[in-house]
Amino acid sequence: MTQSILPERREVVMLQSAEMKRSNLSRRKMINRAFSTIGLLAILIAMATLVALLFDLVIDGVPHLSYDFFFNFPSRVASRAGILSSWVGTLLVMFVTALTAIPMGIGAAIYLEEYARKSWVTDIIEINVNNLAGVPSIIYGLLALGLFVYGLGLGRSILTAGLTLALLILPIIIVATREALRSVPLSVREAAYALGATRWQMISDHVLPYSVPGIMTGVIIGLARAIGETAPLVTIGALTFIAFLPTPPISSEFPFISFQWLMDPFTVLPIQVFNWVSRPGSDFQGNAAATALVLLLLTLAMNGLAIYVRYRLRKKIKW
Amino acid sequence: MAVTAQSERFKKRSRPKERFIEMLLFLAAFSSVIVTVSIVFILVYESATFFANVSIVDFLTDTMWTPLFSNPRYGILPLLSGTLLSTAVALVVAVPLGMIAAIYLSEFAPPRVREIVKPLLEILSGVPTVIYGYFALLFVTPLLQATILPNLPGFNILGPGSVIGIMIVPYISSVSEDAMRAVPDYLREGSYAMGATRLQTALRVVVPAAISGIAAAIVLGISRAVGETMVVAIAAGQQPNLTIDPTQPAATITAYIVQVALGDLPHGSIGYQSIFAAGLTLMLLTLFFNLAAYFLRRRFREVYE
Numbered sequence: 001m002t003q004s005i006l007p008e009r010r011e012v013v014m015l016q017s018a019e020m021k022r023s024n025l026s027r028r029k030m031i032n033r034a035f036s037t038i039g040l041l042a043i044l045i046a047m048a049t050l051v052a053l054l055f056d057l058v059i060d061g062v063p064h065l066s067y068d069f070f071f072n073f074p075s076r077v078a079s080r081a082g083i084l085s086s087w088v089g090t091l092l093v094m095f096v097t098a099l100t101a102i103p104m105g106i107g108a109a110i111y112l113e114e115y116a117r118k119s120w121v122t123d124i125i126e127i128n129v130n131n132l133a134g135v136p137s138i139i140y141g142l143l144a145l146g147l148f149v150y151g152l153g154l155g156r157s158i159l160t161a162g163l164t165l166a167l168l169i170l171p172i173i174i175v176a177t178r179e180a181l182r183s184v185p186l187s188v189r190e191a192a193y194a195l196g197a198t199r200w201q202m203i204s205d206h207v208l209p210y211s212v213p214g215i216m217t218g219v220i221i222g223l224a225r226a227i228g229e230t231a232p233l234v235t236i237g238a239l240t241f242i243a244f245l246p247t248p249p250i251s252s253e254f255p256f257i258s259f260q261w262l263m264d265p266f267t268v269l270p271i272q273v274f275n276w277v278s279r280p281g282s283d284f285q286g287n288a289a290a291t292a293l294v295l296l297l298l299t300l301a302m303n304g305l306a307i308y309v310r311y312r313l314r315k316k317i318k319w
Numbered sequence: 320m321a322v323t324a325q326s327e328r329f330k331k332r333s334r335p336k337e338r339f340i341e342m343l344l345f346l347a348a349f350s351s352v353i354v355t356v357s358i359v360f361i362l363v364y365e366s367a368t369f370f371a372n373v374s375i376v377d378f379l380t381d382t383m384w385t386p387l388f389s390n391p392r393y394g395i396l397p398l399l400s401g402t403l404l405s406t407a408v409a410l411v412v413a414v415p416l417g418m419i420a421a422i423y424l425s426e427f428a429p430p431r432v433r434e435i436v437k438p439l440l441e442i443l444s445g446v447p448t449v450i451y452g453y454f455a456l457l458f459v460t461p462l463l464q465a466t467i468l469p470n471l472p473g474f475n476i477l478g479p480g481s482v483i484g485i486m487i488v489p490y491i492s493s494v495s496e497d498a499m500r501a502v503p504d505y506l507r508e509g510s511y512a513m514g515a516t517r518l519q520t521a522l523r524v525v526v527p528a529a530i531s532g533i534a535a536a537i538v539l540g541i542s543r544a545v546g547e548t549m550v551v552a553i554a555a556g557q558q559p560n561l562t563i564d565p566t567q568p569a570a571t572i573t574a575y576i577v578q579v580a581l582g583d584l585p586h587g588s589i590g591y592q593s594i595f596a597a598g599l600t601l602m603l604l605t606l607f608f609n610l611a612a613y614f615l616r617r618r619f620r621e622v623y624e
Contacts, residue, residue: 025514028516028518028519029516031516031518032516032517032518032519035422035423035427035517035518036423036427038419038423039419039420039422039423039424039427039428040423042415042416042419042420042423043420043423043424043436043440045416046416046420046440046443046485046488047439049443049482049485050439050442050443050446052454052458053446053450053451053454053458056454056457056458057450057453060457103347104347104350105347106347107343107344107346107347107348108344108347108348108350108351110344111341111344111345111347111348112348115341115344115345116348121349124352125348125349125351125352128351128352128355129351130613131355131606131609132351132354132355134539134542134605134609134612135358135546135602135605136545136546136547136548136573136601136602136605137546137548138546138548138573138576138577138598138601139358139362139546139598139601139602140358141576141580142358142361142362142576142594142595142598143354143357143358143361145580146361146364146365146595147357147361150586151361167354170350170351170354171351174351198334198337199337199341200336200337200340200341221445224445225445227447228445228446228447228448228449228450229447230447230448230449230548230549231448231548231549231552231573231577234552234577234580234581235576235577235580235594236580237580237583270447270449270549273449273450273453274449274452274549274552274553277449277452277453277456277457277553278553285457288453289453292447292449292450292453295447295449295450296446296447296450299445299446299447300442300445303441303442303445307438
């Protein structure tokens with residue numbers, strides 16, 4: 001008797017466990033599929049925030065955008081207030097920032113990538129650049145307040161603001177440039193040396209031209225960051241009510257070129273947003289939204305340009 | 320013989336232009352060190368004058384921060400609590416979203432989806448923070464008031480904290496994704512061979528293997544949130560408040576610096592110096608987190624590269 005039952009039992013047990021396995025597997029597969037959806041959902045939540053932000057700015061801001069808005073000075077009357085002084089200020093500050101940060105950043109990157117021998121000085125510079133990238137922007141504001149505004153007596157000027165933002169984006173440009181330089185293969189360098197080029201000839205005639213798209217991407221991303229940066233400029237005490245333009249750089253009298261504008265007080269787009277958004281009452285909130293929209297489109301356009309440049313570079317150059 | 324002499328001369332020929340260029344480039348690289356030294360010098364120098372007037376014990380233990388009142392008290396705790404509270408709210412939002420997004424992008428998403436989603440996520444960290452401040456004050460807080468928290472004050476930590484959370488999602492997701500993608504495929508294949516699904520492999524094999532990289536990503540996110548200024552300065556109110564309730568208004572270290580800078584305090588006054596003491600505290604806080612992230616990341620690199 002027992003002998004005839006045992007195989008049957010075994011079969012039942014086997015059937016059961018196969019069924020269990022199958023249902024376990026289908027459950028696990030279901031959870032797996034569910035996670036696919038959850039993953040997309042998480043990304044959608046983040047994206048939805050971006051869309052909500054954009055819509056909010058468009059709804060509040062677009063009615064205020066007009067020709068006058070771009071060419072009026074700030075005013076105590078919300079409907080007459082415009083952003084002339086702030087976009088001119090942004091333009092001039094960015095000019096100083098670019099002129100300082102681009103050569104310094106690229107120079108530093110070339111040194112670290114092409115010249116630096118392994119030494120403790122190089123190590124310190126490396127660690128330091130990485131560390132600077134993590135310093136909160138407002139700390140740069142404190143540096144500028146102590147060093148540029150009072151230490152060097154540059155005041156709360158366009159020059160101070162431009163230099164502050166240049167220091168802030170220096171690590172971004174250095175890191176991007178190094179990456180671009182590193183992606184140029186060694187064979188290019190060796191070929192240049194083999195033809196008798198000096199190190200600098202090799203770099204300036206061969207390595208740099210190949211790295212231009214990568215460097216440009218870094219520079220644009222850095223400037224896009226600088227254009228929206230508010231905290232360090234607020235910290236140096238940038239005035240918020242500026243109803244005049246800086247001294248024009250070109251004059252009709254001798255010597256025709258003036259650098260007085262570097263020392264002039266200024267305001268920039270993000271500070272104008274901050275000023276208007278922190279006013280009590282809702283009169284100026286529409287102005288703030290309109291200015292924020294202009295600023296956002298500007299940064300998005302710059303980031304888009306950076307992505308486009310990187311994309312084109314990837315297509316064009318194949319080693 | 321002639322050839323050697325010539326090559327000898329070639330070697331010895333000094334190239335002043337080359338040397339000059341190398342010097343210039345070295346100066347550019349070294350300037351970053353000068354920046355750091357200046358930051359540390361300015362913060363320590365101004366703080367030293369501050370601590371000559373305020374005892375460091377009071378600074379660390381007093382529960383009131385009222386430097387601008389007639390009877391000033393200088394306890395950093397309320398600012399510290401505001402900073403940590405907004406960071407905590409940000410993490411509650413950012414860690415789940417960032418981690419899920421990272422796991423999805425690294426283990427589930429088809430390459431084309433990844434290529435589209437990654438730059439889109441990066442945009443989140445590219446939006447100027449002052450705009451996030453506007454959004455927190457005039458969209459998120461009213462939204463919370465209209466839906467789940469009708470008694471929420473107009474200035475609070477919850478709104479700006481969660482906006483900062485969204486802002487740091489790309490930092491957390493992209494660094495953790497890099498860490499997960501660096502996990503060698505044979506580990507995944509081993510897990511699949513045992514019959515595990517993608518999700519099981521992701522959670523039990525890939526995430527544990529990449530854990531120090533993921534921890535580094537979160538710590539970097541913390542460091543960002545701690546140093547974030549404009550969102551809290553605009554939307555959290557600028558009232559120092561020793562609380563652990565995120566629905567209350569409070570000031571962070573960064574918001575205090577902005578508040579003082581707007582008030583135009585005379586150079587050299589104790590109020591002026593107090594922002595440097597606050598800045599020094601902030602710097603030490605972020606330095607701690609950045610160093611932690613650096614070591615976590617290095618440990619993780621040593622394992623697989």
